Amino acid sequence: MLVFISDLHFVDETAGKHNIPTEAFRIFFQDIAGNVARYKKNKRDIQEIKIVFLGDIFDLLRTEEWFGYPVDERPWGNNENKIEAHAEDIFDTIIEKNRDTFNLLKNGLKDEFSFPVERIYIPGNHDRLCNKYPKLRKKVRAALGIAGSANMFDHSYQNTGYGVFARHGHEFDKFNYEGGLTYGYEDHMKVPIGDPITTELVARLPWQIMQHSTVKALPKKERDALERNFQEIENVRPFSATIEWLLYQVKNNITLKEAIEDSIDEAIKAFNKLSFVKKWYEHHDKWTDFLDEADKIQAALFLLEKFKIFSSEKIMPMIEKIKDYFSKDDLLEAAPKEYAHLDNRIRYIVYGHTHDPLQAPIRIVQDPSGTKEHVYLNTGTWRGRYYKTKEGLGFINWKNLTYTVFYTKEERDTDFPAYETWTGTLKSE
Template sequence: MLVIISDLHLTDGTSGQTISPGAFELLGERLADLAAAASFRRDGRYEPIEQIDLVLLGDVLDVIRSNRWLKTTARPWGDPTDEGFFSTVAEITAETLRQNDRSFSQFRRLARDGVTIPCATRDGRPVTELTIPVPVRTHYMVGNHDWFFHLPGEKYNRLRSQVATHMGLATYPDAPFPHEPWESNELLQSMRRHKVFARHGDVFDPFNFEGDRNSSSLGDVIVIELLNRFGLQVERELGDDLPLSALAGLREIDNIRPLLLVPVWIDGLLERACPQPAVRKQVKKIWDELADEFLEQPFVRERDTWCPVDIVDGLQKALKFSRRLSVGWASWVAEWICELRGASSSSYYMHALAEQDFRNRRAKHIVYGHTHHSEMVPLDASYAEGFVLHQTYFNSGTWRRVHEQTRFSSREHEFIAADTLSYLAFFKDDERRGKPFETWTGTLGIATLGGVTHRVDRPVEQTPSPIIQPVATQPAVVQPAPIAALQPTTSQPATSRSYAVDQPISTPSVPLAAPHFAVPFAPSPRASEPR
C-alpha cells in the first residue's frame, strides 16, 4: 500500500500557526484502518499486507515562510555555499523540528513500531484477538518551500540526517532528498508497483520553479520580501489602530492560494473588518510600498529580461492596489496565472496528460500536490482484448487552512476559509479486494463570531434599516428586508460615525433576505454562555 500526503507547511513558529499534532495521531489511526482493509484480497481472503510506503510529497517543512530571513542579509536566492545562507537554513530547520516535535513523534513511532492489524488464520480470516505489525517506510520528496534539502554537499547531508532522524524517515540522508521519483530507486520502485507517478507539481508553476530545483524562484521573493515583511510592518505601524479582527485576518495571509490573490483578499478583509477609511488607505499604502521594493529587487528585475511574458508589468497589475483594474481584478489575476502556465484552468490535470508515464500507460495514477486543492480528474479509459486501463489525475491537497474565493460575483473580494486534511491511498495487485485507490479529504469550517454587522458604504446618519433591532440583553435578530445601512447593537451617540462614507461595495444582483456580509467588531452576547 502506498499513501501520499503533501503541503503540511510546518514552520518555525515565527510566521503563524501550523496544524495540530492531533492530525498526525489521526493519520496513524487511518493508516492502521487502511492496512487492515487492504489485507482483504480479491477472492475474499484476509492476508496482511507486507509494508506501507508513506510519501511526503513536498512542502512538509516550510523553510521559506520564516521571519528569521528578515534578521539576516542571507536570502534563498543567494549562494547556497555561503555560510550565512546555510546557517539560516539550518537554524530555521532546527527550530521547525523543535516546534513540531509532538507531530514528528508520530512519524518516529510509525518508523519504530509500524501499525498493528489483526493476524490471519490459515484459512484466510482475521483474528482480532491477535495482532501483527506492518512496517511503515516514510519517504520525503521536496517541493518549492523545502527545496534546500535537495542541495548537494556534506553540510547539507548533515542537515538531512538531522531531519531524517527527527522524522523517522527511510529516505537516505547522504544524498539530496528527491524532487523527482527517479532520484530515489526505492521510491521509484514503490510507485511503479502501485502504478503511480507522483511529483510535487511545482515544476508547472513559473513563479515557483525556474528549471533547477537547486535554486530559488520568484515565489521565494514574494513570500519573504512581501508577505513576511507586510505582516510585521502593519502590526508595527498600525497595530493600535486596526481592529483585532483585521489583525487576526492578516495573519492568515499565507493561507491564500494562489499567492497573487493576496491583495484581492486584503481588499475584502479591509472592507468588512476595518471601518476607518484612513486606516484602510494606510494598509494599502504599506502593501504598495513593499510591492515596489519587491519589484525593484535585482532578482525580480532580471526575470523581466528573458521571460516571453512581461512578467514585471503583470506583477505590478496583480500586486499593487494603485495599478488594480477597476473591474474583474481577481478574474484577471487568475487568467494571467493560467496564461503563464499555458493552461486553460487552475487545475493541473492538463499537465498530467503530458507525463511520459501517462502516455506510455505505465502509470494508472498521476499525482501532484502544490495547489492546496484536492481533486480527482478522470484522464483516460482504454479497453483492449478484455484488458481495462483507467487513468486518473489526483491532487493531494494540503494539511492547512485554505481560503477560497466566493463565486457569487467575480467583482467581490470575499473568501471563505476551512481547515483541510487530505490523503491518497493506492493499492497494488489484489489488495483492498482489487480496488485501486482510496482518497479522503476532510474539511472543518472556521467558527465566526456572531454579533454586529458593519457596512462601510453608507454613513450612520441615514435612517436605520429594520433588519437588526438592538436589544441590550439579547443577540441581534435578523429579519428579511432590503439591504440597507445597519446600526450596531451597542448604543452610541447619533452623531458618531462607524461607517466610511463614499466607499462603495458591490452588492448582489438578486435580492437577499439577510445582509450579504456580516463580521463583528465585538463578541457575541452568547460567547460567555456555558457550552
C-alpha cells in the same frame, strides 16, 4: 499499501500560527491502521505500508526570520554559507514548534502499526533548501524517521506495483520552478520567483503593517487580531483572490486604511528593488510574448500599488482581469503528457502543490495486456484556507484533510492496482 500526503507546510510560526495539530496526524495514522486491520481480517495480503510526503512539508520561506538578515543572506542571495546556516536555524525552530508530531513520526509509528512503516520524502518548492544542503538533508531524515545519510532526495517517485508516478508538481508552475525539462537536481535548485514572492511579499506584508506607527499605537488585542488576519493571506484561495482579500481587510479596518496602503506600497517597492527580482524580470520579460510571466506579476503589483488611487468600484473589473491571468491549472494540463516517458504499467499520476484535491480522468488505453485507465490525482493540503464568496466581497474559511491510498492487485484482490482518496472538511471557527 502506498499512502500520499502533501503540503503540510510546517512553519516556525513567526509569520503565523498555522501548524497542524499532532492529534490530526494521530487520527490519520489510526485510520490507516484500521484499514490495514480490516483488510487482514478479510484475508487480504497487506505486507507493507509506505507513506510518501509529497513536498512542501517544511516551509522555509513562510517566515519573518529572513528579514533579520541582509538580502544577500536570504535564499535568493549569493552568500551560500550564511543562507545554509540561517535555513538550519529556521528548520530547527520548525521541528521544535512541532516536536510532538515529529516524535510521532520519528519513533516509527510503532503504536499505530504492527510492522515497520517506510517513509519517503519528495521535496517541493517551499522546502527546496531541504535538498540543497547536506546538513538539512540529515535533519529531514531525522525528523521523519527516514534511514540513510545525507544523500540527495529524489524529486519524483515511481512504483509500478501500485501503478503510480508522483512528484510535487511545482515543476509545471512557471512561478515556482526555474529549471528545464530534464527535471534534474540542478534544475530544482534554481531559485524561482515564487520564493521571494512568498517571503518578501506575502510574509513581509503583515510584518510591514505591524511596523507602522499607527498600528503600533493600537491596543495589544487589536494589534494581535490585525496581525492574525493579515497572516492568513497565503491561505486565500484561489491565489488570484489575494488582491480582493486585501481590499476586504481594508474594508474591515477602514480606520487603518492609510496605514495598510502605505505598508503595501513599502512592501512592493522593497520587492521590486531586489537585485534577484530585477534580473528575473529581465530574463522573463519577452517582447515576443505580450503576456509573459513577468507581465502577469507586474500587472498584479501595479494594481496593488494603485489601491490609494482607485475606488473599489473602479478596481474590481481590473482585478477580475488579473484573476484570468492566473486561472489556468498547469498541473492538470501537464499530467497527460507524463505518460510518454513512463513505464506502461503506470496508471496514476499524483501531484500536490495546488492545495486543491482532485481526481481527473485522462484517457483509456487499449493494449495487449488489456484496458488501462489513466487518472490524475492531486493530494490537496491539510492547511486551513479562506475561500472567496460567490457574491460580494467576503471570505469564508474551513480546514481540509486529504490523503490518497494505493493498493497492489494482491492487497485488494483486484485485476489492477486500486486506489481510494479521502478529503475531510472541518468548519470550527
